[in-house]
Amino acid sequence: xxxxxxxxxxxxxxxxxxxxxxxxxxxxxxxxxxxxxxxxxxxxxxxxxxxxxxxxxxxxxxxxxxxxxxxxxxxxxxxxxxxxxxxxxxxxxxxxxxxxxxxxxxxxxxxxxxxxxxxxxxxxxxxxxxxxxxxxxxxxxxxxxxxxxxxxxxxxxxxxxxxxxxxxxxxxxxxxxxxxxxxxxxxxxxxxxxxxxxxxxxxxxxxxxxxxxxxxxxxxxxxxxxxxxxxxxxxxxxxxxxxxxxxxxxxxxxxxxxxxxxxxxxxxxxxxxxxxxxxxxxxxxxxxxxxxxxxxxxxxxxxxxxxxxxxxxxxxxxxxxxxxxxxxxxxxxxxxxxxxxxxxxxxxxxxxxxxxxxxxxxxxxxxxxxxxxxxxxxxxxxxxxxxxxxxxxxxxxxxxxxxxxxxxxxxxxxxxxxxxxxxxxxxxxxxxxxxxxxxxxxxxxxxxxxxxxxxxxxxxxxxxxxxxxxxxxxxxxxxxxxxxxxxxxxxxxxxxxxxxxxxxxxxxxxxxxxxxxxxxxxxxxxxxxxxxxxxxxxxxxxxxxxxxxxxxxxxxxxxxxxxxxxxxxxxxxxxxxxxxxxxxxxxxxxxxxxxxxxxxxxxxxxxxxxxxxxxxxxxxxxxxxxxxxxxxxxxxxxxxxxxxxxxxxxxxxxxxxxx
Amino acid sequence: xxxxxxxxxxxxxxxxxxxxxxxxxxxxxxxxxxxxxxxxxxxxxxxxxxxxxxxxxxxxxxxxxxxxxxxxxxxxxxxxxxxxxxxxxxxxxxxxxxxxxxxxxxxxxxxxxxxxxxxxxxxxxxxxxxxxxxxxxxxxxxxxxxxxxxxxxxxxxxxxxxxxxxxxxxxxxxxxxxxx
Numbered sequence: 001x002x003x004x005x006x007x008x009x010x011x012x013x014x015x016x017x018x019x020x021x022x023x024x025x026x027x028x029x030x031x032x033x034x035x036x037x038x039x040x041x042x043x044x045x046x047x048x049x050x051x052x053x054x055x056x057x058x059x060x061x062x063x064x065x066x067x068x069x070x071x072x073x074x075x076x077x078x079x080x081x082x083x084x085x086x087x088x089x090x091x092x093x094x095x096x097x098x099x100x101x102x103x104x105x106x107x108x109x110x111x112x113x114x115x116x117x118x119x120x121x122x123x124x125x126x127x128x129x130x131x132x133x134x135x136x137x138x139x140x141x142x143x144x145x146x147x148x149x150x151x152x153x154x155x156x157x158x159x160x161x162x163x164x165x166x167x168x169x170x171x172x173x174x175x176x177x178x179x180x181x182x183x184x185x186x187x188x189x190x191x192x193x194x195x196x197x198x199x200x201x202x203x204x205x206x207x208x209x210x211x212x213x214x215x216x217x218x219x220x221x222x223x224x225x226x227x228x229x230x231x232x233x234x235x236x237x238x239x240x241x242x243x244x245x246x247x248x249x250x251x252x253x254x255x256x257x258x259x260x261x262x263x264x265x266x267x268x269x270x271x272x273x274x275x276x277x278x279x280x281x282x283x284x285x286x287x288x289x290x291x292x293x294x295x296x297x298x299x300x301x302x303x304x305x306x307x308x309x310x311x312x313x314x315x316x317x318x319x320x321x322x323x324x325x326x327x328x329x330x331x332x333x334x335x336x337x338x339x340x341x342x343x344x345x346x347x348x349x350x351x352x353x354x355x356x357x358x359x360x361x362x363x364x365x366x367x368x369x370x371x372x373x374x375x376x377x378x379x380x381x382x383x384x385x386x387x388x389x390x391x392x393x394x395x396x397x398x399x400x401x402x403x404x405x406x407x408x409x410x411x412x413x414x415x416x417x418x419x420x421x422x423x424x425x426x427x428x429x430x431x432x433x434x435x436x437x438x439x440x441x442x443x444x445x446x447x448x449x450x451x452x453x454x455x456x457x458x459x460x461x462x463x464x465x466x467x468x469x470x471x472x473x474x475x476x477x478x479x480x481x482x483x484x485x486x487x488x489x490x491x492x493x494x495x496x497x498x499x500x501x502x503x504x505x506x507x508x509x510x511x512x513x514x515x516x517x518x519x520x521x522x523x524x525x526x527x528x529x530x531x532x533x534x535x536x537x538x539x540x541x542x543x544x545x546x547x548x549x550x551x552x553x554x555x556x557x558x559x560x561x562x563x564x565x566x567x568x569x570x571x572x573x574x575x576x577x578x579x580x581x582x583x584x585x586x587x588x589x590x591x592x593x594x595x596x597x598x599x600x601x602x603x604x605x606x607x608x609x610x611x612x613x614x615x616x617x618x619x620x621x622x623x624x625x626x627x628x629x630x631x632x633x634x635x636x637x638x639x640x641x642x643x644x645x646x647x648x649x650x651x652x653x654x655x656x657x658x659x
Numbered sequence: 660x661x662x663x664x665x666x667x668x669x670x671x672x673x674x675x676x677x678x679x680x681x682x683x684x685x686x687x688x689x690x691x692x693x694x695x696x697x698x699x700x701x702x703x704x705x706x707x708x709x710x711x712x713x714x715x716x717x718x719x720x721x722x723x724x725x726x727x728x729x730x731x732x733x734x735x736x737x738x739x740x741x742x743x744x745x746x747x748x749x750x751x752x753x754x755x756x757x758x759x760x761x762x763x764x765x766x767x768x769x770x771x772x773x774x775x776x777x778x779x780x781x782x783x784x785x786x787x788x789x790x791x792x793x794x795x796x797x798x799x800x801x802x803x804x805x806x807x808x809x810x811x812x813x814x815x816x817x818x819x820x821x822x823x824x825x826x827x828x829x830x831x832x833x834x835x836x837x838x839x
Binding site: 277280281288291297308309311312318319322323326327329330333370373374376377378 | 664665667668671672674675677678679680681682684685686
């Protein structure tokens, strides 16, 4: 019964989505208020339908209803509850339903929070959102139905791949999807603006919170994914330039560009046409990522069951959604009048520079990801593109972004004084130079690139702090006055400060953990010791362990520092009988200065264990940086000018202008 | 500015074209994601001499590959995809093709039970306890299947489980071509 209810509400959702996709749009053309008002009602009902359907699937997983094919394939009675639920999106069909649930949630939020949007704009945005929802609901219903029954029902399910049974991975897909799908709202706003042929600062102000929210979620989603890969896969690495990782990085890069260019539209009424294009591209790249993961044309740890038919369907959706938006753009972009002018040295120009580099970076990652596929399709040759390609191409493109982000945010709008800004950054420049020289001196000139990267990080962090101290007149007035000034600075400014500094922290983490990592691969028997990163590890032997749905072996490493025992690390090798699969759980001692990372390998014939021990210095700074970056985005999201009451005023102004 | 709009549209069109081509190639079986080239193609099979998985049975060595077109299948009882492809190996054996097995890092007891329960398509199975023979064959994952001609040269490599379409589209045609 549960499955049928889910199926029924999903079919109902398709009908509602079609209504939402057509009638409000028709209403906006005919200027029919009642048809336009249908947008909000249908967006809310659509979300409720899909939510019920998604709830039914979750319920089927919780009660282990193996008469549902999807549940039988991906769940097991012995699984802990959290993983029964996360198993819902651990497979293609269920994750697609989560995707659509989030898609319709965003539509419903526009309906709920967009009370002050002009009626026609809101109707158009919701209609486009409805059309996207309708496409994806029909994709689920016609090619990937999660509610298919299985008769006779098996007694036990086949279980979820044990490496996916992990808290990090339980939350990674939802965040990622909120990111991907959140950009659909921005896309809908862009297409609606193209249909209206009008885009103004008010438009940018409506779009900005959605962009920020999607961007923050995508940042968190990517960070969670890489953190999971780091501690769960047991390879000691955190980013593998895997096609599917890249598929999330590309929309992130373009989304970051969009975030910055939308500021120019909002403040200066310029770069409008480009911003619209970026909004279309960001969501198109999310769709492309979806296509790459689900069509099975790329092989990766992430890819779901392969099925060319599904691939064809998503490819059609990609053509339909992105293609029609781009054609609309080609036809209508000329209607968007160019706004404010600016000189080559200005904040506008700096943001264009940022945009060019970020989109070029995205293009390079896209090329690297698709190159093996292109070559195979055209010439039948197999190649793989790995880190050396990205190190040689992507990193040099990103390096100027890092240097420029401090200068750019200090330049004035319209026309700025570059020499003056550089003069204000004296402290940052000197610190950066000092860092570079110290590191070259300390490492014996071996690591010039490392020294430069750390110098740039110092430059970003100190440069950003210089901006803060200038804004609050630190040291010029008494401290209390400075603090009260700090409190009154706009949240968007603090968001920028946090996110830019976080970028510096991220670069420090990446540089130090990859440059100064220590790695041992050793055969060890009980009593053997190894030292790494200032710690002494003593292998104390192994113990058999029993978990809720696995059995395994646990290695024990006593960790000492300066003769005092700090902790015992317990790396595990688990064997999941239901899934007939094994996993490796690394034993990690995590501190701000670095991670001690132990992995238990195989036992040799004479009773010695092969062990891998890493010391990853400052690796946590990577995730701290990523999370802080998202936090900066959230702070910016709470900026007063994005609040509803003020929006009302702006929308009235906009309506006034239109009339 | 207006002309610049052509760029994203062209990019989208060419991407879609290539994806479509690739999907079509996969759909019609011309291309398989499982198809990984091997540097061993058209080279003699590596030399090995493996003990049997059951006491008193026949082991498996390079010499046995001479004189007959044969399939060499690397498998293990713990490997789930091996179970999936097993019926197709049985079918090939019934059709009279000679199949040899390399049993990778397996408990002989489990391996024997596997063959007793599901049927034994192999003329002989060698136990590769250390996994070194599999390394010599360049095995990438389990199962893998190689086609070796009557002179002991490797002619084809299939990574992953065999399926119905693999059998009819690639394996059987190659076997027939080599036998003639």
